[in-house]
Amino acid sequence: MTNTTAARRIRRLSERQTTDRDELFELLDTELVGHLVAVADGTPIVVPMGFARVGEHVLVHGSTGGGFALRAAAERSTVAFSVTALDGLVFARSLFDSSMNYRSAVVYGVLEPVDDEQADAALLALSERLMPGRSAEVRAMTRKETAATRVLRLALDDVVMKRRAAGASEDPDDGEDHAVWAGVVPLARAWGAPEPSPLTPEGTPIPDSVLALTTGSGRVDRLR
Structure with a gap:
C-alpha cells in the first residue's frame, strides 16, 4: 500500500484516490517524464x-x-x-460533466544523493529506462562526464495517487438527450519512424535499441 499523510489525503472525489502499490509502480514504469517541484528563495x-x-x-x-x-x-x-498519464477524454452530454481518464501520482520527500559507489549503476538504470539496450551500443562515459553528473533519489514513502478510469456520467433517468453521443476516446501514443542525424552516414544500420522501440519489441514501445 502507498503511504499518504493525513494532510494530503484527497477530499473532493476521494473515491479517485488509490493506495495500490502495483498501480503506482505501473504508472512510474510506463511514463518517461515527471515534474520536479521545489521552492528556491521563496519562488516555486x-x-x-x-x-x-x-x-x-x-x-x-x-x-x-x-x-x-x-x-x-x-x-x-x-x-x-x-507524474501523470492521460488515458483518454471523456465526452459527456454537457461540458460540465465532461472529463478525462488519467492516472497521476505526486511523491513528496527529500532528495538524497546516490553514493559514488552506486552512481554508475544508477546512471545505467536511468539509461535503460529511457533507451533500453543503448548503453551497449555506444562508448562509455568519460571520467569528466561522470564527474559532471549527479544522481538523486526520492523515496516512495509519501505518495498521493489519483485515477479516473470510467465512462461518461450518465443515467437512464438523468433527463439528458441520449441521442447526443457520449463516451470515451482512448489516447494511445507510439514511437514514430527513426530520423538519423545529419552526420550519420547514409546506410548506417538502425541499432537494435532503436528497432526495439519502433517495432514494439522494446520495454517502452507504447505509452498510454
Missing part, C-alpha cells in the same frame, strides 16, 4: 525531467555545476515529484 520552480523507478525510489539526474535539485538536496528541503 518546476522542471520536467526523465526519471526511473528502481525499487522503492525514483531516480533523477542533473549537472553537478548547479541546479535547484542539488540545492534542494543539500538543504534537505521537501520537494514534490509529479
